[in-house]
Amino acid sequence: MRTGCYKLFCEDEHQFEWWNHNAIKNLKVEFKRFEDVVVLSLMHPWERDARLLKKALKKGPPQYNVIVEIACTRSSDQLLGARIAYHSLFDRSIEEDIVSNIKGSERKLLVALVRAYRYEGPNVKKDTTRSEAKTLFNAIKNVDTRKVMEDDDVVNILSTRSKPHLKEVYTQYMKLSDKTITEELEVELLLKETIECLCTPQTYFTRVFDTALRDDANEGAKKALTRLIVTQEGGEMKEVAAKFEKQIEERVKGAYKDVLVGVLRKEEK
Secondary structure: OOOOOHHHEEEOOOOOEEEOHHHHHHHHHHHHHHHHHHHHHHOOHHHHHHHHHHHHHHHOHHHHHHHHHHHHHOOHHHHHHHHHHHHHHHOOOHHHHHHHHOOOOHHHHHHHHHHOOOOOOOOOOHHHHHHHHHHHHHHHHOOOOOOHHHOHHHHHHHHHOOHHHHHHHHHHHHHHOOOOHHHHOOOOHHHHHHHHHHHOHHHHHHHHHHHHOOOOOOHHHHHHHHHHHHHOOOHHHHHHHHHHHHHHHHHOOHHHHHHHHHHHHHHHO
């Protein structure tokens, strides 16, 4: 057995084979990542999202992007399903828990996003998108006097409009400014991620992949990669994943790599 797993052992000066503690530690981490992929893959999507939302609230501000990710990349029916599952699992609504756990400026935006039930048809009113682009432009330019996430008009636009509508607002904004909305919001990271997930999800996905596949990536970044690969089904995700598949095969190891690549290839079919 040890001959086939020689990397897990090392010899001392007496030719006695001891566990290689670093190798064993890495193996335990790899198995935990493998477990995460399997568990997330097997759960019903509604339950999976509900549990991810609950965990994000417990972890606090560094994990609020998970709430944004779920609220902004799911269809209206999928998000409603997650809210139903949350209520069944925890005997509370997700809105109630956000209000109870979050006291900062993010609260208003996050409550509105998880409550959203968006129109999903193709119709877009160009005049309205131009007007709302101007509303966002003015709110962002006045950021010194009021946090953008606390602006009622901004929250209403981002939480009620369809994704095709918001993508057109994003385009119209670029006609008013020499920067995109997200470039204007570098200091308002959660709001930036909200707009990315709604308007340019491939930008958000690419950043998660790129961060997770760096040599110095932390465990949180790698968990984000696992979460995206298992939970995202849209065409934008498939395009981004295809660009990174070679890096995943080169930089991810063992059973975790096998199951991760397996999920990716299943989604491509």
